[in-house]
Amino acid sequence: MPSPFPGMDPYLESYEWTSIHHSLSGQIARQLAPKVRPKYIVRPEERFVIEVFADFELGRTNVYPDVGIAETKTVYRVEGAGERPLRLATFMPTKVPHVTIEIKHVVDGTLVTAIEVISPTNKRGEGYRQYLAKRELILTSETHLLEIDLLRMGRRVPMRDPLPDAPYFVFLSRVEKRPYLDVWPIQLEEPLPTVPVPLLPDDADVSLDLQLALTTMYDELGFDLSVDYRQPPEIPLEGETAVWAAELLQKEIGRLGD
Numbered sequence: 001m002p003s004p005f006p007g008m009d010p011y012l013e014s015y016e017w018t019s020i021h022h023s024l025s026g027q028i029a030r031q032l033a034p035k036v037r038p039k040y041i042v043r044p045e046e047r048f049v050i051e052v053f054a055d056f057e058l059g060r061t062n063v064y065p066d067v068g069i070a071e072t073k074t075v076y077r078v079e080g081a082g083e084r085p086l087r088l089a090t091f092m093p094t095k096v097p098h099v100t101i102e103i104k105h106v107v108d109g110t111l112v113t114a115i116e117v118i119s120p121t122n123k124r125g126e127g128y129r130q131y132l133a134k135r136e137l138i139l140t141s142e143t144h145l146l147e148i149d150l151l152r153m154g155r156r157v158p159m160r161d162p163l164p165d166a167p168y169f170v171f172l173s174r175v176e177k178r179p180y181l182d183v184w185p186i187q188l189e190e191p192l193p194t195v196p197v198p199l200l201p202d203d204a205d206v207s208l209d210l211q212l213a214l215t216t217m218y219d220e221l222g223f224d225l226s227v228d229y230r231q232p233p234e235i236p237l238e239g240e241t242a243v244w245a246a247e248l249l250q251k252e253i254g255r256l257g258d
Contacts, residue, residue, distance in 0.1 A: 001224040004252040007191045007211065008150050008168050009218070010245070011227045013235045017120060017151075018097065023221055025099040025117050027213040032197060035206040036103060040112065040199065043102050048095040049121045049130055096121045103199070112199055113144040115208075123154025132158070139173060144198045147171040148210065153235055167241075170210070174198050188241055229253065 003009040012020050025044050033042040101115035121127035135157065138145045147157060149169045156163060157171060159181075166185035172195065173181050184193050192214055196205035218224070229249050237245050 003218050004249060010237060011233045013151055021117055021119050022099055023217045024213060025101055027217045029101050031213055039106060040103050041106055044099045045102050046097055046099050049098050049127045111143050113197060114138055115146045118147060118149040118151060120154060128155055142175055144175055145173040170195055
């Protein structure tokens with residue numbers, strides 16, 4: 001069964017994001033590879049982001065469970081220096097996998113374009129700072145950067161000009177147009193866009209159909225089997241968007257029940 005949403009599915013902003021991130025990145029790479037050959041190759045490159053939760057409050061509304069924290073009911077008595085010490089948990093750095101899609105020149109291996117599907121770890125705490133450092137290296141190089149942010153929570157990439165009000169964004173930084181970016185604001189009610197992917201100056205852009213990539217990923221991995229649309233999404237919707245989504249899902253669930 002396909003997703004009931006016409007574009008990004010807010011129910012995918014969930015505990016399964018690591019699987020979604022890897023699978024969507026793979027779909028993007030497979031879609032682009034035949035379009036850029038034989039001059040370029042497309043490779044998903046996995047790296048690890050170090051994340052520590054110590055610098056912000058933990059809560060269901062702002063944390064994706066890359067790290068599990070269990071509540072303990074143990075009660076300790078403290079009676080003096082001679083008693084045994086308390087044993088309490090601290091925050092530990094956690095390695096979170098992250099995939100960058102790299103388009104490289106076949107002859108010399110030059111990195112021409114980097115594509116980032118933004119993860120929760122890129123948008124909070126130490127992971128955000130690490131991502132900005134990596135992003136700065138790309139923006140000061142001769143590499144194009146395409147950033148796909150399909151997450152409502154967390155911090156956006158820094159912009160000199162204010163962003164419009166939208167839940168999702170695509171950012172394209174072309175080498176020759178910096179510091180200006182092409183920005184696609186995406187509303188929940190509309191399909192994901194088809195965006196250009198720039199290459200070397202002598203070559204035309206190729207197109208990336210983000211909706212096709214998302215739909216293919218959803219169908220192939222059967223996310224309809226793990227998403228319960230009868231319950232609210234983990235990251236809540238608000239206002240008119242919540243009303244629109246509830247009406248959409250009510251119609252879809254009613255159709256399936258017929």
